[in-house]
Amino acid sequence: MKDVLLYKGYIGSVHFNADDEVFFGKIEGIEDLVSFEGNSVIELKKAFHEAVNDYIELCKEIGKKTDKSYKGSFNVRIAPDLHKKAKRLALMKGISLNQFIQKAVEEEVIREHSNV
Secondary structure, rough: OEEEEOOOEEEEEEEEOOOHHHHHHHEEEEOOOOOEEEEEEEHHHHHHHHHHHHHHHHHHHOOOOOOOOOOOOOOOOHHHHHHHHHHHHHHHHOOOOOHHHHHHHHHHHHHHHHHO
């Protein structure tokens, strides 16, 4: 996995600023910008947990959904040759390219979740 923190189903990005010698990040997958920082990994994790807990509590207080809403559609840019091969496979399977890509994404998500 990449440099992320996990807590209560939330993902926090992790970065390091060498000039300031501080770890920092933000909660990903939400509509708002909620950041956190720490001078050590332990401090960063603690700040992330506090940020998540505070965010959940604030959302409860104001009656806001905590998760970002997704439309279910997005653009994907791939190499033309890969696009051609995927389209040909989809045709041979008798499904649309969209269905082919959705199945590939589903399989990868299931595979990754079984490893977590």
